Amino acid sequence: QATVNKIAAGEVVERPASLVKELVENSIDAGADSVRIEIIASKNEITSIRITDDGCGMVPEDALLAFTPHATSKITEIRDLDTIRTLGFRGEALASIAAVARVTLITRPRDDELAAGTRIVIAGGEILENSAIGAPGGTTVLVEDLFYNTPARKKFQKSRATELAHIIGMLEGIILAHPTIAFRLTYNGTEQVVTGRNATRLDTIARIYGAATARDLVPVSTTAPLVAIAGHISRPSLSRKDRDRIILSINGRYVSSPAITNAIKEGYGTLLPKDRFPVAFLSLDIDTALVDVNVHPTKKLVRISREPEIAGAVRDAIKKTLAGHDL
C-alpha cells in the first residue's frame, strides 16, 4: 500500500504547484470564503506549504478518513462523475501527499460550535499523532519535508523562482474561476497575490494583471444551446505573442483546452496578426454530462463531448462580441 501511494503521489504531485492546486481545490470544495496560502522556501527550494481555509471543516472521524486512499466524501457512485460539480472526486490527493511528506492537519467543523477540533500528523503514510485540539472552524493543512523519502525528490523542484512562478500562474487560473473567494498567497511572508471577497471577475483581473489590462477588455456574455459563455476578452490591440493569457474555466474548473483556445483565436479572425494571441478570461458552463473530468490525475485536461459544436459557439460568441464594439 505504501508503494502504491508513493506512485500515486508522483501523478498527483508533479511539483509544488500541483500540490498547492490539490489543497486549494479542497478548500474551494469545502465552501471556503477565504483561502490563505503560505509558501516557505530556503535558499534553494520550497520547504513548506500551508493552506488555511474557513470552509466546512471536518469532524474527527472524517479527518482521519481524509488520508485513506480513495476515500472521498464527494461521490458515492461512479455514475456521479456525470454530474460532478466539485473539483475533487478521486480521493487521492491527501493520501498521496501524506505518503511522501510530513502533513499536519488541523480542522474543526465550521457550523458546529460544540464539535471538537482535530490535529493529525502523518509522515510517510504513518500516523504520528491524532488528538483533540482547540481550533477555529475550517481546515489548515501544513506540508513539510516534501519527498523526503523518495528518489523523486530531486526531480520534483526546479529553482524556487520557477516553482513560485508555476504556483502563481496556477493560482491565478483558479482565482479567476472563483472570483468571489478571497485568496492570499505569501512567499516567505511577502504578499504575492491578494484578492478580495465577493469581487467581480473584472475587479479580480485588474487586481492581478493591472488596471491597464482590465481597461482594454470587453465583456462577453452569451448563451448557446450547449454552452453559456461569460468573461472578458481583449481589444485586438492588446494581443500577445503567447497564449498564456487565455485563461479558461469550465464549470468552475481551471482547465487548459487547445480546442477552445483555438476557437477564441479564430473568433478574432483577421483582427489579429497571424502569430498573435488575444488576452481572454472566459468561464464556460457546459452540461456536466458532456465534460469528462476523469482524464488525468491532475484534472487540468478535460474531454469535452461535442467539442466541435462547443468550440464553434465560442468562436461565434467572440466574433459577435467584437463586432458589437467600436475597436
Ligand code: ADP
Ligand atoms: P477528493 O478531494 O478527491 O475527495 P482528497 O484526498 O483531496 O480527495 O480529500 C479527501 C477528503 O478529505 C475530501 O473528500 C474531503 O471530504 C476531505 N477534505 C480534504 N480537504 C478538506 C478541506 N480543506 N476542508 C474540508 N474537508 C476536506
Ligand code: MG
Ligand atoms: Mg481533493
